[in-house]
Amino acid sequence: MLRSSVGGGQVEIVETVKTEQQTVSHTTHGGARPVPGPRGIPIFGNIFQLDDKIHESFMKLAEVYGDVFQIKIASRKIVVLNGTKAIHQALVRQSTDFAGRPDLPSMSVMDETTGRALTFTTHCERWRLHRKISERALRHFTSGRQVETLQSKVMFEVQNLIDFWSNNNEDVDVVLDPERTLQLSASNVIASFLFSKRRELDDPELLSLLNLQRGFSDVFSTANMVDFMPWLLHLAPKVFNNFRSYLNQFKSFFDDTIQEHLEAHAPDADGDIMDYMLTLTDHIDQEELRRVGLNHREVLAATYDFFGAGSDTVPATLMWLLSYMVTHPDIQEAVHRELDSVLGDDNRRTPHLNDRDCLPLTEAVIAEAQRHASVIALTIPHSTTRDTVLGGGYDFEIAKDTIVFVNLHSVHYNRTVFPEPDKFIPQRFLHEDGSINREMTSQLVAFGAGRRRCIGSEIAKVELFLYFSTLMQTFRFSCPEGETVSLQGTSGLVSKPVLKSLRIKRR
Numbered sequence: 001m002l003r004s005s006v007g008g009g010q011v012e013i014v015e016t017v018k019t020e021q022q023t024v025s026h027t028t029h030g031g032a033r034p035v036p037g038p039r040g041i042p043i044f045g046n047i048f049q050l051d052d053k054i055h056e057s058f059m060k061l062a063e064v065y066g067d068v069f070q071i072k073i074a075s076r077k078i079v080v081l082n083g084t085k086a087i088h089q090a091l092v093r094q095s096t097d098f099a100g101r102p103d104l105p106s107m108s109v110m111d112e113t114t115g116r117a118l119t120f121t122t123h124c125e126r127w128r129l130h131r132k133i134s135e136r137a138l139r140h141f142t143s144g145r146q147v148e149t150l151q152s153k154v155m156f157e158v159q160n161l162i163d164f165w166s167n168n169n170e171d172v173d174v175v176l177d178p179e180r181t182l183q184l185s186a187s188n189v190i191a192s193f194l195f196s197k198r199r200e201l202d203d204p205e206l207l208s209l210l211n212l213q214r215g216f217s218d219v220f221s222t223a224n225m226v227d228f229m230p231w232l233l234h235l236a237p238k239v240f241n242n243f244r245s246y247l248n249q250f251k252s253f254f255d256d257t258i259q260e261h262l263e264a265h266a267p268d269a270d271g272d273i274m275d276y277m278l279t280l281t282d283h284i285d286q287e288e289l290r291r292v293g294l295n296h297r298e299v300l301a302a303t304y305d306f307f308g309a310g311s312d313t314v315p316a317t318l319m320w321l322l323s324y325m326v327t328h329p330d331i332q333e334a335v336h337r338e339l340d341s342v343l344g345d346d347n348r349r350t351p352h353l354n355d356r357d358c359l360p361l362t363e364a365v366i367a368e369a370q371r372h373a374s375v376i377a378l379t380i381p382h383s384t385t386r387d388t389v390l391g392g393g394y395d396f397e398i399a400k401d402t403i404v405f406v407n408l409h410s411v412h413y414n415r416t417v418f419p420e421p422d423k424f425i426p427q428r429f430l431h432e433d434g435s436i437n438r439e440m441t442s443q444l445v446a447f448g449a450g451r452r453r454c455i456g457s458e459i460a461k462v463e464l465f466l467y468f469s470t471l472m473q474t475f476r477f478s479c480p481e482g483e484t485v486s487l488q489g490t491s492g493l494v495s496k497p498v499l500k501s502l503r504i505k506r507r
C-alpha cells in the first residue's frame with residue numbers, strides 16, 4: 001500500500017489506523033445507569049447555573065453530582081467529564097468512543113470557508129489518516145537532528161523580539177504592551193516551520209489576522225451559547241460574523257502559500273512541514289486517499305490548524321508566565337539566580353534545550369503556570385462515536401453523538417494532587433533535593449489526553465522553554481507604577497491574562 005522510501009513512517013501510518021479500529025468497544029449493557037445531573041428549565045436547560053467561567057461552574061456541579069454529570073444547554077444534552085479518573089477513562093481507555101466532534105452551527109461556518117481540516121473533523125477514517133500524516137510530519141521536525149534546526153529557528157525569533165522590545169538600546173527600561181509582539185513572534189516560529197516564511201513584528205496583514213483571532217476563540221469557547229441556541233444569532237450576529245471574517249482572512253492568508261507548495265513540490269522534499277506533508281501523501285496509495293476523501297490540497301489544510309493553534313496558545317502561556325513573574329517577584333529573583341548559575345553571570349551564553357535538566361526551577365515555573373492558568377480550561381467539544389458505557393466503575397450509559405465537555409481545569413485544581421490549588425507554588429513540581437518531579441509534571445493535562453491530544457505539544461514545549469528562559473535571562477519584569485496585574489484570565493477557548501502594560505528593564 002505504501003512505498004517505503006521515506007523511512008519506515010508511512011507503514012506506521014496505515015498500521016496505526018488498523019490498530020485503532022481494533023480498540024475495545026464498550027457497548028451498552030443491562031447494568032448501566034443514566035448519567036445524573038441537575039434539572040433544567042424549559043427552552044434554556046441549565047444555562048442559568050453556568051457563569052462566565054464555565055469550568056468553575058462545572059467543578060461546583062461536580063461536588064453535587066459527581067465527576068461525570070449531564071446538563072442541558074437549550075435542548076442539547078451534554079455530558080461533562082471532570083477529574084483525572086473520569087477524563088482518563090473516557091479519553092485514554094475508551095479513546096475511540098470519545099474522539100468525535102459534534103456537528104454544531106459553527107462547524108457549518110467552517111464548511112463555507114476554510115473547511116474543517118483536522119481539529120474539527122469528527123473521528124472517521126479520513127481524520128485518522130490525516131492525523132497520522134500530520135503527527136508524522138511534526139515529529140520529523142521535532143526529533144533527531146532536526147531539533148537543532150527547531151532550536152535555532154526559535155532562538156532567532158526570541159532574539160528578534162528582544163531587539164524589537166529593546167529598540168537597540170542596551171540599557172532598556174520601558175513600559176510596553178507585550179501581547180501583540182509576543183503573538184507575532186510565536187506565529188513567526190510556526191510560519192517558518194510550516195512554509196519557510198516569516199513577517200516583521202509590525203506587519204499589518206499579520207496584525208489584522210491576529211486581531212480577528214479573538215472571533216475564533218469566542219466561538220470555540222465551550223461557553224458559546226449561540227452554537228446551542230442558534231436563534232440567539234438574531235440578538236448577537238457579531239459572534240459568527242467575526243468568526244467568518246477571521247476564517248476568510250485566514251484562508252486568503254494561506255491560499256497562495258498552499259498553491260506555491262503544490263506547484264513547486266519535488267519528490268521527497270522536506271524543507272518545511274508543508275513540503276514534508278506532501279511527500280508523505282505521495283507515498284500513500286492514491287486509491288486509499290480517494291476512498292477516505294483526502295487529496296494533497298486538503299492534507300495541507302491541517303496547517304491552518306497548526307498556525308491558528310501555535311499563534312494563540314503559546315503566546316497566551318508566555319503572557320501568563322510574565323504575569324506570574326510580575327506578581328511573584330521572589331520567584332522571579334530565584335529563576336534569575338538559577339539561570340545565572342547555569343548560564344553564567346557576566347559572560348553569559350544563551351539557553352539551550354540541553355540545559356533543561358539543569359534548570360529545574362525554570363521548568364517547575366513553566367509547569368505551575370500551565371497548571372494554575374489552565375490556558376485551555378475546557379477542550380474543544382468532543383462527542384461520542386457510538387453508544388457506549390463509561391467504564392472504570394462509573395457504568396454510565398452514553399448514547400452515540402452525545403456532546404462531551406472535558407474539564408481540564410478540574411484536573412489542575414484537584415486539591416488531593418495539588419494542595420492549595422489557587423496559589424502559585426512552582427516548588428510543588430520539585431523534589432526535596434531541588435530536582436524536577438516528573439511524577440508530578442505527568443499529572444498535568446495542559447495538552448489534553450488520548451486520541452485528540454495536542455499534536456503540537458513538542459513544538460510548544462520547546463518554545464515555552466526557550467522564550468521564557470531567554471526573556472528571563474535578559475530582562476527583569478515588573479508592573480508599571482500605579483498599575484496592578486490581574487490574574488483573572490479572559491474567557492474564551494484560550495484564556496489570557498489582562499496584561500496591557502509591562503515594565504521591562506535589561507538586567
Ligand code: HEM
Nearest residue numbers: 119305306309310313314379380447448452454455456460
Ligand atoms: C502551550 C501551547 C498549547 C496548548 C496548551 C495546547 C493545548 C491543546 C489541547 C488541550 C488540545 C486538545 C483539544 C481536545 O481534546 O479537543 C489541543 C489540540 C490541538 N493542538 Fe494544541 N496546544 C498548544 C500548542 C499547539 C501548537 C504549537 C500546535 C501546532 C502544531 C497545536 C496544534 C493542535 C491541533 C492541530 C490540535 C487538534 C488535534 C485534533 O483534534 O486531532 N497546538 N491543543
